[in-house]
Amino acid sequence: MIWWCKIRAVPLLAASTTGTMLLGLVAGNVELPIPVLTGQSGQFLLAHLMTLLPAVTLLYGLGRADRQTEGVAARRVRIWDAGLGLAVATGGALTAAACYFMLDLELALVLGRNIAGYTGIALLLFPALGPPVTGGVLAAIPLVLAAGGWRPGGSPQPWAWLLHPADSALAFLAAIVLLTGGAATAALWSRPPLTIAAQP
Numbered sequence: 001m002i003w004w005c006k007i008r009a010v011p012l013l014a015a016s017t018t019g020t021m022l023l024g025l026v027a028g029n030v031e032l033p034i035p036v037l038t039g040q041s042g043q044f045l046l047a048h049l050m051t052l053l054p055a056v057t058l059l060y061g062l063g064r065a066d067r068q069t070e071g072v073a074a075r076r077v078r079i080w081d082a083g084l085g086l087a088v089a090t091g092g093a094l095t096a097a098a099c100y101f102m103l104d105l106e107l108a109l110v111l112g113r114n115i116a117g118y119t120g121i122a123l124l125l126f127p128a129l130g131p132p133v134t135g136g137v138l139a140a141i142p143l144v145l146a147a148g149g150w151r152p153g154g155s156p157q158p159w160a161w162l163l164h165p166a167d168s169a170l171a172f173l174a175a176i177v178l179l180t181g182g183a184a185t186a187a188l189w190s191r192p193p194l195t196i197a198a199q200p
Helices: 002-007 010-027 052-063 067-071 077-103 106-148 169-188
Strands: none
Touching: 002 010, 010 052, 010 077, 010 106, 052 077, 052 106, 077 106, 077 169, 106 169
16 A cells, blocks of 8 residues: 555655645635637636646656556555545545535536546546546636637636636536446556557
């Protein structure tokens, strides 16, 4: 268990999740100017980018492991990895709920929801694509949604879950589906991830 925590950089992951919540509550309401492809731009918060950090840190820890060696290990490491992702999302959600009920900050709900959604995407893609490709996809998601996820009136498209306001049930459902699907994929995937060979 100790070696797994060291390889997965669990202390760093806990610190990044806590730091994201704290910094997000302080500066996450700042709006960023993102050009849009169609329609009219809406509100794009700094929190939509900041909440990538826990998922990226999770990918860093997962990418440090030797997946082929762990594939024949006696311990069920993949289930532990899925549990680690669920722990990150749960920690973010509990912190968000506490901040919302104690301080009445709707931004906290956005932070918790986004952390869960990004973590689910990381868990969903990592087993097949590996850390470099999954990290690139994660980084592109908020930019793609910000550029193409708005309706002409300035409201978000139904599929652009990240852009929905804090009280959007659809966005919370999307984050839960992503997290559940990602945890199941991480726990059950049996093949090693795609590797990109370095050019000589």
